[in-house]
Amino acid sequence: MFNLPETHFNFGGDEYIYAEISRDMRIESNFKALAVTDELRKREIPGIIDIVSSNSSYLVRYNPDIISARDLLDYLKEIDLTKSDPTKLHFSVRIVEIPAWYDDPVSKEFSYRFKNRHPSPDLSDFEFVMKVNGFTDKEAFIKCHSETPYLITMVGFLPGTAWHFPLGLQPNEIIQAPKYNSPRTETPERGIGLGGAFNVIYPVNGPGSYQLIGRSAIPVVDQNNQLEALKETSFLARPGDIWKYRPINESQYNKISSEVKTGKYRYKMKEIDLSPLEYAEKGKQYVRELMGDF
Amino acid sequence: MIEVKDPGLWTTVQDMGRVGKYHLGIPPSGAADKYSFLIGNLLVGNPVEFAALEMTLIGGEFEFHKNLIIALTGAPMEAYLNHQPLSLWETHYVKEGDILTIKACPIGVKSYLCISGGVNVPDVLGSKSTYELSQIGGFCGRKLIAGDRIPINEPLPGASKQIGKFTPLEFVPSFHHFQELRVMMGMTGYLMNDHALKTFLNSEWSVSHESNRVAYRYKGPKVSFTEQHPPFGAGNSFSNVVDIAYPIGSVLFTNEEELIVLQNDATTGGGFITIGTVISQDLDLIAQSRPLSKCRFIAVTIDQAMQARAERTKKLDALVHLIK
Numbered sequence: 277m278f279n280l281p282e283t284h285f286n287f288g289g290d291e292y293i294y295a296e297i298s299r300d301m302r303i304e305s306n307f308k309a310l311a312v313t314d315e316l317r318k319r320e321i322p323g324i325i326d327i328v329s330s331n332s333s334y335l336v337r338y339n340p341d342i343i344s345a346r347d348l349l350d351y352l353k354e355i356d357l358t359k360s361d362p363t364k365l366h367f368s369v370r371i372v373e374i375p376a377w378y379d380d381p382v383s384k385e386f387s388y389r390f391k392n393r394h395p396s397p398d399l400s401d402f403e404f405v406m407k408v409n410g411f412t413d414k415e416a417f418i419k420c421h422s423e424t425p426y427l428i429t430m431v432g433f434l435p436g437t438a439w440h441f442p443l444g445l446q447p448n449e450i451i452q453a454p455k456y457n458s459p460r461t462e463t464p465e466r467g468i469g470l471g472g473a474f475n476v477i478y479p480v481n482g483p484g485s486y487q488l489i490g491r492s493a494i495p496v497v498d499q500n501n502q503l504e505a506l507k508e509t510s511f512l513a514r515p516g517d518i519w520k521y522r523p524i525n526e527s528q529y530n531k532i533s534s535e536v537k538t539g540k541y542r543y544k545m546k547e548i549d550l551s552p553l554e555y556a557e558k559g560k561q562y563v564r565e566l567m568g569d570f
Numbered sequence: 571m572i573e574v575k576d577p578g579l580w581t582t583v584q585d586m587g588r589v590g591k592y593h594l595g596i597p598p599s600g601a602a603d604k605y606s607f608l609i610g611n612l613l614v615g616n617p618v619e620f621a622a623l624e625m626t627l628i629g630g631e632f633e634f635h636k637n638l639i640i641a642l643t644g645a646p647m648e649a650y651l652n653h654q655p656l657s658l659w660e661t662h663y664v665k666e667g668d669i670l671t672i673k674a675c676p677i678g679v680k681s682y683l684c685i686s687g688g689v690n691v692p693d694v695l696g697s698k699s700t701y702e703l704s705q706i707g708g709f710c711g712r713k714l715i716a717g718d719r720i721p722i723n724e725p726l727p728g729a730s731k732q733i734g735k736f737t738p739l740e741f742v743p744s745f746h747h748f749q750e751l752r753v754m755m756g757m758t759g760y761l762m763n764d765h766a767l768k769t770f771l772n773s774e775w776s777v778s779h780e781s782n783r784v785a786y787r788y789k790g791p792k793v794s795f796t797e798q799h800p801p802f803g804a805g806n807s808f809s810n811v812v813d814i815a816y817p818i819g820s821v822l823f824t825n826e827e828e829l830i831v832l833q834n835d836a837t838t839g840g841g842f843i844t845i846g847t848v849i850s851q852d853l854d855l856i857a858q859s860r861p862l863s864k865c866r867f868i869a870v871t872i873d874q875a876m877q878a879r880a881e882r883t884k885k886l887d888a889l890v891h892l893i894k
Contacts, residue, residue: 288756288846289848290878292818299801299811299812326590328593330839332812335592335815337589340876408806431593432592434703435595435704453805453806454805454810458828471841472804473803473805479704480704
């Protein structure tokens, strides 16, 4: 599983180096990105400004007045090739439950408002995602989407946004959807988006290009630090965490929303150890063991 | 303290930006035209990273509640101190009760009001810059509104020696309706064919109205994407890749008729074809380009990018020597 092709490096202008582990998305590429960026962070190299682990790549921002671009490139290549064995990784992560109202009216309204940018303007985003994945029954789609645990493979876009990718599935089992042709200028806060094989929850109202399939009842960012679970960093998402959706209806959505507003809501979470090696060896079976009865 | 009588069109507190938080999805923010911003700080005797006000298209009206030393730089906004015309690119002494009125600029977009001592708002995640989308930093995380009272630090000792200092003409940027932007090609541009890359480089692009501190959008000719299968996980469109972390300055093609260049308040990642990155020096030019103005992209190598950087450093060093 960890037999990956050679990482492809690129200068991004005068301040960035972009490293592409693979063009395709695979869980093993993500584990490698985490391993390299972990190693790089540990070294605390002066002149490196930002280290970003992404889905199947990573990005380093540096100050070329301190480190030469070519020297840094050689240095990164060495770490990438020899010092980043994902099988040695062991993550202490959390499984987090996300109560989700699928096909909600707000997502529908945004689908229609931005339909001129949509690859299929006559359908709502939800209907479109069902159709391109061959679903005719709404409940079957919701069951399929919410049964799968998702690994947080990248954090970014807007503060608090986390790309999450299904764990333990074969490529042909994964729900996928094209992105908007041109990004929406607005997206409802807590909207659940699906683009390519990735899911996101939009933390705040902002731009977006993923198909809106529902709405999370709980926030993923809390600037005011009212919620216990988000006190530490204000953000729910951490790379390597696992998110699991639980379908809810309108009245459950309203009940949870009001608990969130008063600061009473308690996130359902469980701490676990995640081993890339065991995932590589046991696949789906390992995911089942991890999830237990969560 | 200065009191905002009229906030203008879009005025925020900015400094040199927020570093080390990109992995959390927090973009650097910071002054959009760093060249003008740096000169403003140099004029008033500040360290270059001190916070200032960044104004967009129309400046606004401010009342000073303290004797201060100020400088206006950037796009040539028409400015008045107590109804008397006030020149840009030089330092001025202002007294308690003085009113500074800054109107529109005929060319360019961003102007800076730099004040000796700097704007005093709390550091958030290591910077005073405003990041509006997530309401982080700056003055209450937002653009200024009438009635805001902006705290200003005491002028630095010796700041009064800066009064009357000005920027020699050869250091003042000219703001054009046409720009050449240097770009380093690469990233995920392999999903576009040679013809499309040539079309990108050989055409004129026009700034669209949907442009701001997050991103500039451009309209131009239709480019065609390679009809190869998009990578797994990217989505079915030819403009999609597996989502990556975007450098600031990334040139993205979201579809065959629109390109986007990310600015300092960028969304930090996404899944559109990224064919290259505009070099950091030229982000200043983009920030000063108005809707409907035109540009062309010029491909450069890493050595040329470093040379551009070195030239600017040299220029700023020369200026420091002249105005200190």
